[in-house]
Amino acid sequence: MEFAAVTTLNALTLISILLLVGLGLAISFGLMNVTNLAHGEFVTIGAFTVYFVQSLGGSFWFGLLAAPVVGGLVGMVLEYAVIRHLYSRPMSTILATWGISLVLQQSLELAFGLGAKPVSPPVEGTVDLIVAVYPAYRLILIGIAAATLTAVILLVNRTSFGLDIRTVIQNREMAEGVGINTRRSYAIAFAFGAAIAGLAGGLVAPLAIVLPQMGVNYLANAFFVVIVGGAGSIAGLLAGSVFVGGLTSILNYQISPSLAQALVLLAAIIVVRLRPNGLLGGAFR
Amino acid sequence: MTERDRNWLTLFATGLILLIVYPFFADGYQLTVIRDALIFGLFAASLDFFWGRTGILCFGHAAFFGLGGYVMALITLNGSVPLAGLVGLLGAIAAAALLAAVIGYFLFFGGIRGSYFTIVTLATGVICQQAAISWSSVTGGDSGLIGIPPLEIDFAGIRIDLGQDLASYVFISIIVAIVVLLLWQLSRGRWGKVLTAIQDNEVRAAALGHNASLRLLLTFVVSAAIAGLAGALYVCMAGLIAPDLSGLLLSTEVTVWVAVGGRGTLLGPVVGALVIQRAQQEISSFNPSLWPLILGLLFIVIVFALPDGVLSIFSRLKAIFRKTEPAR
Numbered sequence: 198m199e200f201a202a203v204t205t206l207n208a209l210t211l212i213s214i215l216l217l218v219g220l221g222l223a224i225s226f227g228l229m230n231v232t233n234l235a236h237g238e239f240v241t242i243g244a245f246t247v248y249f250v251q252s253l254g255g256s257f258w259f260g261l262l263a264a265p266v267v268g269g270l271v272g273m274v275l276e277y278a279v280i281r282h283l284y285s286r287p288m289s290t291i292l293a294t295w296g297i298s299l300v301l302q303q304s305l306e307l308a309f310g311l312g313a314k315p316v317s318p319p320v321e322g323t324v325d326l327i328v329a330v331y332p333a334y335r336l337i338l339i340g341i342a343a344a345t346l347t348a349v350i351l352l353v354n355r356t357s358f359g360l361d362i363r364t365v366i367q368n369r370e371m372a373e374g375v376g377i378n379t380r381r382s383y384a385i386a387f388a389f390g391a392a393i394a395g396l397a398g399g400l401v402a403p404l405a406i407v408l409p410q411m412g413v414n415y416l417a418n419a420f421f422v423v424i425v426g427g428a429g430s431i432a433g434l435l436a437g438s439v440f441v442g443g444l445t446s447i448l449n450y451q452i453s454p455s456l457a458q459a460l461v462l463l464a465a466i467i468v469v470r471l472r473p474n475g476l477l478g479g480a481f482r
Numbered sequence: 483m484t485e486r487d488r489n490w491l492t493l494f495a496t497g498l499i500l501l502i503v504y505p506f507f508a509d510g511y512q513l514t515v516i517r518d519a520l521i522f523g524l525f526a527a528s529l530d531f532f533w534g535r536t537g538i539l540c541f542g543h544a545a546f547f548g549l550g551g552y553v554m555a556l557i558t559l560n561g562s563v564p565l566a567g568l569v570g571l572l573g574a575i576a577a578a579a580l581l582a583a584v585i586g587y588f589l590f591f592g593g594i595r596g597s598y599f600t601i602v603t604l605a606t607g608v609i610c611q612q613a614a615i616s617w618s619s620v621t622g623g624d625s626g627l628i629g630i631p632p633l634e635i636d637f638a639g640i641r642i643d644l645g646q647d648l649a650s651y652v653f654i655s656i657i658v659a660i661v662v663l664l665l666w667q668l669s670r671g672r673w674g675k676v677l678t679a680i681q682d683n684e685v686r687a688a689a690l691g692h693n694a695s696l697r698l699l700l701t702f703v704v705s706a707a708i709a710g711l712a713g714a715l716y717v718c719m720a721g722l723i724a725p726d727l728s729g730l731l732l733s734t735e736v737t738v739w740v741a742v743g744g745r746g747t748l749l750g751p752v753v754g755a756l757v758i759q760r761a762q763q764e765i766s767s768f769n770p771s772l773w774p775l776i777l778g779l780l781f782i783v784i785v786f787a788l789p790d791g792v793l794s795i796f797s798r799l800k801a802i803f804r805k806t807e808p809a810r
Contacts, residue, residue: 232597234604279782289785291539291600292741295734296781303775337807413730417605424598455612462605466585470592 202329204446210335210404212442213342216434217397218415219422220349221272221390223434228366229383229424232291233282235298236419237412239268239391243398244407245305248314257319261399268395271301273388280387281380298412305409318403338400345396350431362386418445421465427475436476441465484637487670493749494663501655511649514719517651519759521698523752524658526739528708530687531665532701534746535677539600540702542785543709544608548614548728549581550574550710551717555627556620558718578710579703586702591693595684607733614725627722635717650719657715658752660807661708666748668704677701731774735762741784744794 202217243264250260273299283290301457318334353359365469367374367381373379397415418441424435441461448457468476505513529543557563557570585606589599614621621627633644633653644650668674679687680694688694717723726732735758743754766773788794 232600283785286785287597288537288539289670289789291541292737292781293785295541295737296778296785299774299778299781301733303771303778306771307775330655413608417601417608420601420605425603453616455609455616459609459613462602462609466588466592466602469594469598470588473593 199329202326203310203452206329206331206335206339206462207449208340208443208446211446212438213339214397214401214415215422215438215442216346217342217400217417218394218419219426219438220346221394222419223426223431224386224390224425226420229284229386230287231296231387232256232286232287233280234291234294234416234433235275236294236302236391237414237416238301239272239296239412240401241302241325241409242271243268243395243400244402244405244411245309245314245398246318246395247399247402248309248316248407251316252314253336257317257403260402261396264399265392265396268398269388269392271395272391273384275391276384276387281384284383302409302412302457309409312408314407316402316407321421334403338404341400342397345393346431349393353431358385418461421461423425425465425468425476427472433475440468440476474478485600490542490666490747490749494659494666497749497752498659501659505648505651513647513651516756517647518716518719519652519756520654520658520752521712521719522736522739523575523755524661524713524715526667526736526743526751526755527658527662527748528705528712529736530743530751531669531708532741533740534748535669535674535681536698536701537681538595538698539737540603541600541737542603542605542610542726542730542733543706544732545603545607545610546578546582546706546709547713547716547736548610548723548725550578550713551723551727552614552621552713553577553629553710554714554717555630555723558630559627565635566631567635567718570718571633571711574710574714575707576710578713579707582703582706583699586699590702592700594659604730604733607728607730611705611725611729621725624725626722628719628722630717630723632721633715644718646715653713654719657671662710662748662752665708665761673697673701680773690715734777738780738784742780742788744790 220237221239222233222236225236236288246264247257247260250263251257275294279297280290283293312477320333320337322333323330324333324336329390346398353362361372361377361382362385364375364377365379365386369379372382421441423436424437425440426433426435444461444464445457448460451457452460504516508516524549525543527547529540533539547761551574553574554570557573558566561567563569585603588594589602594602614626615624618624632650633642635642642649642653644653669677676687676692676697679690680692680697684694713727736755739754739758740751741754742758743750743752745751762773765776790797
């Protein structure tokens with residue numbers, strides 16, 4: 198019982214992170230058709246923001262607030278300087294964003310030096326959940342992720358900005374025809390996705406090894422989430438996160454992490470073969 | 483034979499002459515530098531055969547290079563395999579081809595193209611490097627495997643011993659020249675034309691009776707097999723293999739070599755590999771962590787300034803001269 202509960206909670210932690218990182222990718226990759234290979238660096242930037250704030254003596258919570266702001270700003274600059282010019286050239290976008298990813302990684306290394314950066318969680322200790330004892334910070338992480346997801350769903354479905362975004366995604370020309378500034382919508386959506394990834398980086402910082410190169414693992418997994426879940430819907434994103442996060446957590450108990458990664462990749466490839474539009478492809482659009 | 487083909491052959495012949503003349507001016511060490519760079523050139527050509535012809539980027543090509551290398555190392559270090567050099571080469575080619583066939587089958591027949599393919603191959607590369615690091619009982623972990631003997635093929639009365647600098651230089655030059663020539667023949671013939679048709683409009687190509695998925699899969703397998711061959715050759719020339727050789731940085735570098743040299747030209751990527759590795763040695767010698775930064779900037783420059791590679795500067799200049807000539 199306790200084992201099952203801890204496994205479930207571990208899976209939930211991973212699913213929460215994947216969900217937040219995947220959200221930005223679902224926006225750029227799934228909806229705008231932009232393959233942003235620098236997306237992992239938003240996570241890195243979020244984690245480094247928390248580290249930087251803590252190293253100056255600030256609190257974790259202030260760092261966590263700053264992380265999405267910094268991530269979103271970098272995303273905005275990236276969209277404005279590079280991605281905006283390449284919307285019609287998918288291959289160029291891949292190469293350019295990969296180049297940016299390398300530049301960001303190396304700049305962080307030059308600025309902060311080699312080696313892992315320590316980030317301490319805001320709360321120590323565990324919580325007794327009757328069936329199991331679990332680290333308090335991880336429970337907070339799951340809670341923040343759930344709250345963020347709810348906020349995003351409300352934003353997309355209940356506000357006029359969300360309506361604009363949905364219109365642009367469904368038909369860009371038509372959206373322009375009815376007077377929506379699609380350029381601006383794309384830019385805001387992209388920066389928004391980057392901000393959420395930055396938040397994810399800030400959240401994961403106390404649990405992860407904070408390195409300039411940490412982003413690529415999140416990048417690969419987040420792409421699996423979007424591909425497996427089927428690009429284009431929040432339900433698909435949820436399904437993809439549960440699939441990738443759940444499978445990884447369960448496998449991690451049995452076998453070595455890198456073999457688990459390989460098996461998750463294999464499973465993802467097979468899912469793509471069987472359901473090319475993703476687990477929920479087409480069902481919830 | 484079109485003008486384009488003649489240009490290609492002229493360039494190819496020039497390259498061959500340079501390779502033949504070089505040993506008269508260079509010492510043993512310089513020969514080995516060019517030899518190793520040529521192996522990476524072969525690797526670049528293998529990526530170009532797929533990327534240049536299909537327009538689909540494989541971003542984990544080092545996985546095949548590394549796999550070939552590890553297979554070669556394991557077979558030659560085993561000691562009990564007869565004809566270890568030859569078996570190692572064939573095993574490396576087969577292993578890389580098999581991995582590509584498995585990945586390619588699921589992806590191509592699942593309708594995966596374009597960016598999705600790039601991402602899945604990127605992930606494959608990441609995982610291969612992790613596997614090479616963590617499966618240390620077989621791969622030697624972070625430090626890799628050392629002491630791989632130089633290639634020695636003793637088969638049907640032919641004996642090739644590549645312990646010497648000049649012999650190995652000649653051997654690698656011949657292999658690279660032959661493989662590049664074969665790839666060029668493949669891509670200018672019917673095979674390449676079908677691939678161009680698929681790249682232009684897959685639905686129409688399929689309507690004309692071409693099995694697009696199968697054709698893409700075969701191209702991918704050939705490309706991976708050659709990458710595996712390059713990996714195996716590199717390992718027995720260098721005498722060691724480490725997880726870096728299947729990793730993301732090498733995949734990134736090979737992409738740059740192809741992009742700078744000119745995608746779809748086969749020769750350009752070989753030249754790109756030679757030139758950029760030279761530059762890398764110069765830059766890394768005063769600050770090793772600067773190189774990835776410059777690689778990243780190179781990507782951005784390529785995308786915005788030189789989408790067709792460095793060689794396109796010449797054809798652009800030509801176009802300018804042609805435009806001005808009739809006015810005179």
